[in-house]
Amino acid sequence: MLEICLWNPDVNGVIRRSDRIPDTIPGISRFQQVVLHQGRIERFFLDAITEASEIRVERGVMPSKLEIDESLVKDDDAYPITVTLRHLTEEEATPRQTSTSVNGQTVQDGLFRSNLAKDDTQDLLELSKLHDKANSEEVVHAKYLIGADGAHSWTRNQLGLKLEGDSTDYIWGVLDIVPITDFPDIRMRCAIHSANNGSVMVIPRENKLVRLYIQLTTTEKTGDGSSRADRSKLNPQVILESAQRIMAPYNITYRKLDWWTAYQIGQRVGTSFSVHERVFLAGDAVHTHSPKAGQGMNVSMQDTFNLGWKVASVVKGHAKRSILKTYQSERRGIAQELIAFDHKFSRLFSGRPAKDVMDAEGISMEEFKAAFLKGHMFASGIAVNYEASLLVAKKGSNEVQWDGRQVFVANSPDKVTSDESLCGGITVGMRIPSHKVLNQADARPWHLQELLPSNGRWRIIVFAGNVNNSEQQGKLEGLAQDFGNQNAFLRAYTPESAKHDEVFELLLIHNAPRTSVTIFDFPEVFRHFDEIDGWDYNKIFVDDVSYHEGFGNIYGALGIPHSGCIVIVRPDQYVSYVGPMDDSAAVSRFFGGFMTLQQQPSRVQTDIKPENAQ
Amino acid sequence: MLEICLWNPDVNGVIRRSDRIPDTIPGISRFQQVVLHQGRIERFFLDAITEASEIRVERGVMPSKLEIDESLVKDDDAYPITVTLRHLTEEEATPRQTSTSVNGQTVQDGLFRSNLAKDDTQDLLELSKLHDKANSEEVVHAKYLIGADGAHSWTRNQLGLKLEGDSTDYIWGVLDIVPITDFPDIRMRCAIHSANNGSVMVIPRENKLVRLYIQLTTTEKTGDGSSRADRSKLNPQVILESAQRIMAPYNITYRKLDWWTAYQIGQRVGTSFSVHERVFLAGDAVHTHSPKAGQGMNVSMQDTFNLGWKVASVVKGHAKRSILKTYQSERRGIAQELIAFDHKFSRLFSGRPAKDVMDAEGISMEEFKAAFLKGHMFASGIAVNYEASLLVAKKGSNEVQWDGRQVFVANSPDKVTSDESLCGGITVGMRIPSHKVLNQADARPWHLQELLPSNGRWRIIVFAGNVNNSEQQGKLEGLAQDFGNQNAFLRAYTPESAKHDEVFELLLIHNAPRTSVTIFDFPEVFRHFDEIDGWDYNKIFVDDVSYHEGFGNIYGALGIPHSGCIVIVRPDQYVSYVGPMDDSAAVSRFFGGFMTLQQQPSRVQTDIKPENAQ
Secondary structure (H helix, E strand, O other), X not given: OOEEXXXXXXXXXXXXXXXXXXXXXXXXXXXXXXXXXXXXXXXXXXXXXXXXOOOOOOOOEEEEEEEEOHHHOOOOOOOOEEEEEEEOOHHHHOOOOOEEEEOOEEEEEOHHHOOOOOOOHHHHHHHHHHOOOOOOEEEEEEOOEEEOOOOOOHHHHHHOOOEEEEEEEEEEEEEEEEEEEOOOOOOOEEEEEOOOXXXXXXXXXXXXXXXXXXXXXXXXXXXXXXXXXXXXXXXXXXXXXXXXXXXXXXXXXXXXXXXXXXXEEEEEEEOOOEEOOOEEEOHHHOEEOOOOOOOHHHHHHHHHHHHHHHHHHHHOOOEOHHHHHHHHHHHHHHHHHHHHHHHHHHHHHHOXXXXXXXXXXXXXXXXXXXXXXXXXXXXHOOOOOOOOEOOEOOOOOOOEOOOOOEOOOOOOOOOOOOOOOOOOOOOOOOEOOOOEEXXXXXXXXXXXXXXXXXXXXXXXXXXEEOOOOHHHXXXXXXXXXXHHOOOOHHHHOOOOOOOOOOOEEEEEEEOOOHHHOOHHHOOHHHOOEEOOOEEOOOOEEEOOEOOOOOEOOHHHHHOOOOOOEEEEEOOOOEEEEEEOOOOHHHHHHHHHOXXXXXXXXXXXXXXXXXXXXX | OOEEEEEEEOOOOOEEEEEEEEOOOOOOOXXXXXOOOHHHHHHHHHHHHHHHOOOOOOOOEEEEEEEEOHHHOOOOOOOOEEEXXXXXXXXXXXXXXXXXXXXXXXXXXXXHHOOOOOOOXXXXXXXXXXXXXXXXXXXXXXXXXXXXXXXXXHHHHHHOOOEEEEEEEEEEEEEEEEEEEOOOOOOOEEEEEOOOOOEEEEEEOOOOOEEEEEEOOHHHOOOOOOOOOOHHHOOHHHHHHHHHHHHOOOOEEEEEEEEEEEEEEEEEEEOOOEEOOOEEEXXXXXXXXXXXXXXHHHXXXXXXXXXXXXXXXXXXXXXXXXXXXXXXXHHHHHHHHHHHHHHHHHHXXXXXXXXXXXXXXXXXXXXXXXXXXXXXXXXXXXXXXXXXXXXXXXXXXXXXXOOOOEOOOOOOOOOOXXXXXXXXXXXXXXXXXXXXXXXXXXXXXXXXXXXXXXXXXXXXXXXXXXXXXXXXXXXXXXXXXXXXXXXXXXXXXXXXXXXXXXXXXXXXXXXXXXXXXXXXXXXXXXOOEEOOOEXXXXXXXXXXXXXXXXXXOHHHHHOOOOOOEEEEEOOOOEEEEEXXXXXXXXXXXXXXXXXXXXXXXHHHXXXXXXXXXX
16 A cells, blocks of 8 residues: 545535545655555464474463462462463354355355454353363463453453443444445545545455445444444445445445455553563453554554563563563553544544534544554554663653553662763664665675564664774774673673573674775674684674665764764664763663573572562 | 675785675666575475466486477477386485585585586486386377476487587586685675686575685696596595685685585587477576586576477467577577687686786786676676567568577568667667556556566557647557457457457556546556456556655656657567557567467367468
């Protein structure tokens, strides 16, 4: 999807294209917005899991009981959670997806997952009990549990946590069709506001499909004054007819219907995202809203992307449990902002367009356009700016978090604060912007983000400036010596048995002319020697012109000063810290706030106590 | 591989970096040169075959007999070829790949395929006869046979065809190692000429591997005056020591050896590429040369890419057999140019570098650099310019082909000749250059080549100019009427039962502002209506600025005149014809030269005779 076309009634009430806006703000990312079927996204995840691990995703398994032993929740080595799982038969596990007969063909619909249908979790469990089989129950003892189980979240209900918020009055139908139409913008993303018949959003998709979100006006609702839609009156024909009224005088029909559903917009946020930082909730389990802005799956995946590396880091014994508090403090604020945005966007989308500037009740198209732009910032995730915490070394208390609730995160006695003015293009708490850099050893261009794969490693990026300058060379040598020191973070927090860069990866980006130096002009800590593999050629990069992909100019884009700087990047690519090259002590102090001191393997059993989070 | 570093002796005979040149000429393609293991290339082909068809590649099957019934070779429907195949047991089929013990580990080498080893085809066949099994033999009756069976080609030998040319005196060793070295450019492609010890080429590869091509000086040859190397004296240690002498004073060694081989350069071209245009030879079966310029697999794949669509087109009954003559006329010329280039390149690579400009016997580095550039043009295939033929409508006789031999291709009575001056950026006989265009319906940028997948279709690209101009609009409407005519090529040469665009695909690229028109402003022939799928949104494109990927400016780059033009592009993306928009008759005449007239299905049996090629 490249362009959004806005269609609105003209003075005669006939819809016409009033505006075009780009569907991804040019320049905000090297990626553009695309529409992918959720099944494909899930396939990508399943493939990546299979490639990277022995983990297999089980389906047709339902939890029936959840217990937390509160006396154990602070013990790093304990398994305080007990979950009872029930393995369903294939028949039981097949969703009662309803189907509709259209043109003599059976079409699946999504009503079973719509909030117009009631929650069937309890039904499924009771049905399963009737089929009591051998080996159908399994008890799992776990250190951590993540409930990413949707708006009807069983996990949330077990924990006694709530979603706060309301349903709106707006009812929408969804059709996935191969359209037959004379509407000229059917392959664009369109927002069509009719004068009196509601709105349609057009989302072009793969295989000639187009998804239409179609506002259902009062005629399709129940007549008894209830705000709840009557599910029995909803079918593809009714929804299509609504689209036809909205899109007139253009004609639209179809011969191929792939899927359809209907829903009522609800906007809610969870009161709490975690219990004891042992059981976490993510995605629809803690925030629900309208689907049209493309935020649901995106924001939800970002929840668990935020959480995943933190839990892994604690389970591996690299970091202390205190970092887990930052999941709620970082993500609940995002969810609240999202719901506030969605509230506004839904009203703008479902409301009647303003006739003119004097029409105060109507929707202003300027406001609507601005909302689209804001939506991109959410969907892309690049607007996220996490507040000060153990993991984000910037001004502000580590204790009061921006979701408005007191989330206690201990202030480190040696609190580190970034020099936020050092690099104008880097904001501490936001993702590090990506620009191209060249590998010093082979001149290959890489986007900086490609050098930061999500494998749990922290990165310390040294922007060393022009290393042909003797002052910069001197600072770099001093820094290398400090980093190589026996007591520095590199050795203190990396287990003896781990690979040298398993916890921290050092990257160096200089801006001397590429051809003026080779990797042998840089300290060994940036080109680790291995007896079998020789030198490491993949840690030293240069900001210079490439042969085929232009000039990344990362120094200019990020505002790196001549004196260079050190940037600490979290495993999820958010910036933790920015500071001068000559303050290597700050780096060690920063990691001292939450990393676990590693001991000689022989002394582990006597010296290490379970880490307490608080 | 991004950069080539040239290393040469300085005045004291010590190697130093004398030059850097880009390893793909910037701007010649949207792709750059990369090194991929041959196994991966084969995997890509196997995957594509599996995805697109039911065809499965059989291994361990050897031909033992080939017969051609010459009385049937001109009959379209006949199967004049009989091949007897022998299915080997797994044991028989496993190549007698030799192995070498290095550092206590067994390493496979490539000597069994080297020209230093004798051809083992006959041995394999005889061995197989001893194991006579039930069902081990199979007889295949074929319309066409393609022998892509390498330098020792069994097919070529059966046909009694020869390779002409010579072996050189140069012997090279190859090591695939993970290098341990202080040579600073080991991750660059390097050409290292030592003063007196021969040359090394460095090819950085995947997984930390580097391939070294190492010239073996006379000490490793046999001492009996033979120009043939003594295979028994070749091993990784001997080859490494040669590299160490060449690369001194830098040190190089390894702990990981992945593979090694050695070969003697031979440069030969087949006398004929086909017998009766029924059996064809391709790749090493008709041209062998040194491997270092990366031409072997590339030029060979281009052979069969040239041949494949032609055979398919004839087998499907779309085109006449006469087009098959153009395989030899087009590809033998390329092979001859390649060998001439390789002869020069090998000499430049294996020779001693010149001490100064007065050193007439030494190799000039300027000449060497120029040879690298020419090598790129070959390897990328973009320098190929096919001469006039039935398939290339340009000046010159269709009869005398550029491989220097008389290859008879009948001149069509209505020979069509392009207006080669019409578009300065399009050369008839070369691949159409690729630039970005936008889909009119959804604003998505596509590289022109992406719109021309190799699926056997001919493309007629109409560059319609500014369609808001009434003259251009008029010409476009006239053209659409002509193309839609009952007797036009579209209907005449597309089988009744085929999809409307199965043989010919019409594409339109205009340069009116994108937002000034919709697809409904264009004739229906460019937006075919389907009762189930609606309008076709993927045939009309525009040369305009994109949101995220710049401005393709294809009109400027290809020199399209204001008056527009028609370009015919072959299924292999080579340009057949360029002409003005108002000469639609030329398009029909061009296809009349070699396409088979399609009849009503009911009249096929009485009206169509077997097509004779001559």
